[in-house]
Amino acid sequence: MRRHHRRRSSTPSVDFGEDEEDDEEEETSSEARMKCVSCKEDYSSRDAGTCRECYEEASETEEELKREIEDLKSKVNFLRFWAPPDPLHHLHHQRSSSTNTVPFCSDVVLVASHDDENGKSTPHPVPVPANRAVLASRSPVFRAMLENEMEESLSGTIKISDVSYDALRAFVTYLYTADACLDELMACDLLVLAEKYQVKHLKTYCEKFLISKLNWENSLPNYAFAHQHNAKNLLDAALSLIMENMDKLSKREEYKELVEKDPRLVVEIYEAYLSKQVNTAVHKDPVAKA
Secondary structure (H helix, E strand, C coil), X not given: CCCCCCCCCCCCCCCCHHHHHHHHHHHHHHHHCEECCCCCCEECXXXXXXXXXXXXXXHHHHHHHHHHHHHHHHHHHHCCCCCCCCCCCCHHHCCCCCCCCCCCCCCEEEEEEEECCCCCEEECCCCEEECHHHHHHHCHHHHHHHHCXXXXXXXXXXXXXXXXXXXXXXXXXXXXXXXXXXXXXXXHHHHHHHHHCCCHHHHHHHHHHHHHXXXXXXXXXHHHHHHHCXXXXXHHHHHHHHHCCHHHHCCCHHHHHHXXXXXXXXXXXXXXXXXXXXXXXXXXXXXXXX
16 A cells, blocks of 8 residues: 655745734624624624614614504403493393384494583484493493483483584494594594593593694693693693793783683693702702702
8 A cells, every 4th residue: 555645845934923913803804894684784793783773773663562562452451341240131222123223232322412502402313322331341430320220221312411423423433443533623522521431541542642733832722621621641741842932921822811711720830830940950950959
């Protein structure tokens, strides 16, 4: 068997130190030029797969998704169905006439009414049909009204005063779907009904919409409206906007009207503003804080 012998090279040895340093620099440079998996831009090797901008954007998206999930959970909880103790108890109230405009499974109607010029209540000619169990599921006021032998429970007719037919229909639709087509007027009307019948989910829904429409022009009327109907979220948002523009407040026509109609609210605005100024001064001056 022939054996192969390695022949020593006569080439003089070469120092590879410089090449190793170049390789290290290339590796370091390669690490520094890592690409973001989202936007494909360069990012620092200290970041975990994404650049800082994409990371912050992803965090914001995550928070938005969490809020949406919470809203969906709230809606599902609101739409949870309540079963009466005796489902057949009010069966005799259900209308079965072929000429009846009330749809199937509706065993109660709501009638909108408003006061005319003489102060007389005038009912709307078209009733809004509903189901007792649905009303009782959504509103503790309706539940108390329909579970007991009250006039509304016995007659199957619930009169809703000081409301338009469109607002009442939207109100009942929300009780079934947890959704409504809103403008600012409708949001105010539904918030009033939500407060009256203790439908907290609808009240929050309307407050969010009105807050999204807040501006300097409507902040004062919204503040007065929120105060009247215990809409705390809307109240705080409107008050915050008012305090940011205190130098222009007294020039507003709505301000002059509020001074005449409800000066107590004006006092509360100034008290809140002064309290904010004091707190700001304390935080800026550590000596005063001590």
